[in-house]
Amino acid sequence: MSSREKTLEALKKNQPDQVELPAITSYEQSEKDNVLQFKNTLLFIGGQAIEVNGYGDMITYIKEHFGEAKRILSTIEALHPVAEIKAHYPDPHSLEDVGLTIVNAQFGVAENGAVWITDDLLPARALPFITEFLAVVLEKKTIVPTMQEAYDRIGISDYGFGVFIAGPSKTSDIEQSLVLGAHGPKGMTIFLI
Amino acid sequence: MKNHPELAEQFNTDEARVNWHDETLWWVRTKRDRMSHALPEWEQLRESASQIKNNVLSNLSDYLIQFESNAKANGIIVHWAADANEHNAIVLSLLRQQGATQMVKSKSMLTEECHLNEYLEQNNIDVVDSDLGERVVQLAKEPPSHIVLPCIHKKKEEIGELFHEHLGTPKGNADPQFLTHAARLHLREKFLTRKVALTGVNFAIADTGEFVVCTNEGNADMGAHLADVHIASMGIEKIIPQRKHLGVFLRILARSATGQPVTTYSSHFKKPREGKAIHIILVDNGRSIHLGRPDFRNALKCIRCGACMNTCPVYRRSGGHSYHTAIAGPIGSILAPNLDMKKYADLPFASTLCGSCSNVCPVKIDIHDQLFKWRQVIVKEGYATSGKKVGMKVMNSVLSHPSLYRTSGKIGRWIMNHFPSVVNNKLNPWFRQREMPEPPKESFREWYQKNKKR
Incomplete structure (x- = not known):
């Protein structure tokens, strides 16, 4: 008998009587302003949100803060004055020297400052992790209160890879001292439009 | 082999360090409290999470079959391993298929349980743990002492010394920021050169055939997206029915673990990249037998947050290594006897039965009740220490x-x-x-x- 059959047979014999799934309800949040809560939470987890009126503002900001970056990548055509625009990088190892990446997110989550990004928005899955700094363009009206509404929104949509990213990469493994930029980005900026 | 009281005594020879360990973990516990108290629906979320897991345990075989078929349709290759040996052999054969002699790994308590690193080293495979805390204990040739905070028992000066020896950092530098940066550079080279990456699995969704890996450092993603082959090792109890159930679990996991609203990365792997491969290994290793013990099966609901360790007065003052098993603390003490009742007969006694573990558990496992029940089973089966046996005989005669x-x-x-x-x-x-x-x-x-x- 294969390990598969052996495991499944033992499980069938040993699992308890059927227990029903609970109904999942959503809960009203005390903070009604999703944008405000998103901004505060993002700050708490080491990221920052910047309200912009359009791509012009973003370009100015990028020039001012990331002028020194070796390579700036984006998938957003309008950012071509400051960024290399490409839809696909077949070899992610070539992204090792990227200083800043700017991508779109599907939506944001107020309770934890996370944004949901699927691989159709990414020129390579490795990019939001390998880049030294990450910037994300997020429409304010897409911000949902909690992860429960987030999964309502994702529904049964299809993707190859999807990720919630909440702030910059971090670790507290050395004596619980928080350090930003463990393996991934050292900072995360969200452009709210 | 030394038992829990002996190992705890060893840990307690340095009183200042024990106090520091105790306070550090209590601080993590207070962060968890701040997060849970900020959500009025916290108790309802715990109840929902518990009920979802109860449903999972009652349908585990069907959910696994459903997951397998959906994962296959997504292009993921599914393997089944009855025990640790078979799991390790599958990983080795996948490495051999690639002609790889090196592998980068992100955190997986299952591979600790299977002693994968030792096995691969014996077979001349170089394994690098990429979670910072895990890398520290790997360099120190020690097992992790905590499932979420692997090197919580180490002082920064000791880590500075290890990095000086292995990564060439200046002697005497113990600045966490500096050491973390040194590890980043050291491990980035590994991510960029390894063809095979192994990760753990936090949740696998039966309905969609995808799996979710949660990290703060981004190390699982760095490994998986830069390698040709991604191997994911998963205990069979990690299944959840539907994607929307993540909406409950991801709200409670990081809040319970470290007092963060969510981990930095919650990565959903559904299909491999073009031309690349994802393998998932579904590991039983005693879980199907465990499920047949009605008093103890609830322990399989665990989502590995570590809250029970941070709150446990015994764990905080005896250290993770005193439990001499991959998963320390209260949850480890009720999981380990399922695998080997004799070897781990001491662990259910490593508790005051205060019940704090059960109170913080986000999926409502009756941890302290199970500790008490394990004691009864262990004494009945004759695995209690002779001192305890004699003591209990005397008490029995005196009290009757x-x-x-x-x-x-x-x-x-x-x-x-x-x-x-x-x-x-x-x-x-x-x-x-x-x-x-x-x-x-x-x-x-x-x-x-x-x-x-x-």
Whole structure:
């Protein structure tokens, strides 16, 4: 008998009587302003949100803060004055020297400052992790209160890879001292439009 | 092999370090409290999470079949491993298929349980743990002492020394920021050059055939997205029915673990990249037998947050290594005896049964009740230590004979009054770290006889 059959047979014999799934309800949040809560939470987890009126503002900001970056990548055509625009990088190892990446997110989550990004928005899955700094363009009206509404929104949509990213990469493994930029980005900026 | 009290005693030789360890973990516990208290629906979320997991346990075989078929349709290759050996052999064969002699790994407690690293090293595979804490303990040739905070027992000076020796950082530099940056550079080279990456699995969704990996550092993603082959090792109990259930679990996991609203990365792997491969290994290793023990099956609901460790007064003062098993603390003490009741007979006794573990558990596992039940099973099966056996026999005889009980009470009080050195010495374990109490002048029974209204 294969390990598969052996495991499944033992499980069938040993699992308890059927227990029903609970109904999942959503809960009203005390903070009604999703944008405000998103901004505060993002700050708490080491990221920052910047309200912009359009791509012009973003370009100015990028020039001012990331002028020194070796390579700036984006998938957003309008950012071509400051960024290399490409839809696909077949070899992610070539992204090792990227200083800043700017991508779109599907939506944001107020309770934890996370944004949901699927691989159709990414020129390579490795990019939001390998880049030294990450910037994300997020429409304010897409911000949902909690992860429960987030999964309502994702529904049964299809993707190859999807990720919630909440702030910059971090670790507290050395004596619980928080350090930003463990393996991934050292900072995360969200452009709210 | 040393047991929990012996190993805990070793840890307690350095009192300042024990106090520091205790306070550090309590601080993590208070962060968890701040997060959970900020959500009025916290208790309802715990209840939902618990019920979802109860449903999972009652349908585990069907959910696994469903997951397998959906994952296959997504292009993921599914393997089944009955035990640790088979799991390790599958990983090795996948490495051999690639002609790889090196692998980068992100955190997986399952591979600790299977002793994968030792096995691969014996087969000349170079394994690098990429979680910072895991890399630290790997360099120190130690197992992790905590499932979420692997090197919580180490002082920064010791880490500085390890990095000086292995990564060439300047001697005496123990700055966490500096050391983390050194590890980033050291591990980035590994991510960029390894063709095979292994990760754990936090949740696998039966309905969609995808799996979710949660990290703060981004190390699982760095490994997986830069390698040709991604191997994911998963205990079969990690299945959840539907994607929307993540909406419950991701709200409670990081809040319970480290007091963060969510981990930095919650990565959903559904299909491999073009031309690349994802393998998932579904590991039983005793879980299907565990499921058949009604008193103990609830422990399989665990989502590995570590909250029970941070709150446990015994764990905080005895350290993770005193549990001599991959998963330490209260949850480890009820999981380990399922695998080997004799080897881990000491662990259910490593508790005060205060119940704090059960109170913080986000999926409502009855941890302290199970600790108590394991004690009964272990004594019945004859695995209790001889000291405990003798003690319990004596207690049984004294407590079941009223006259003997009264006489021994009298003798005890008389000895403590006249020859206190008989109890106040190092042979009496109760005398360590505390003074023995003043013996009362009379027993309660004597007092009652005198004072009851006639």
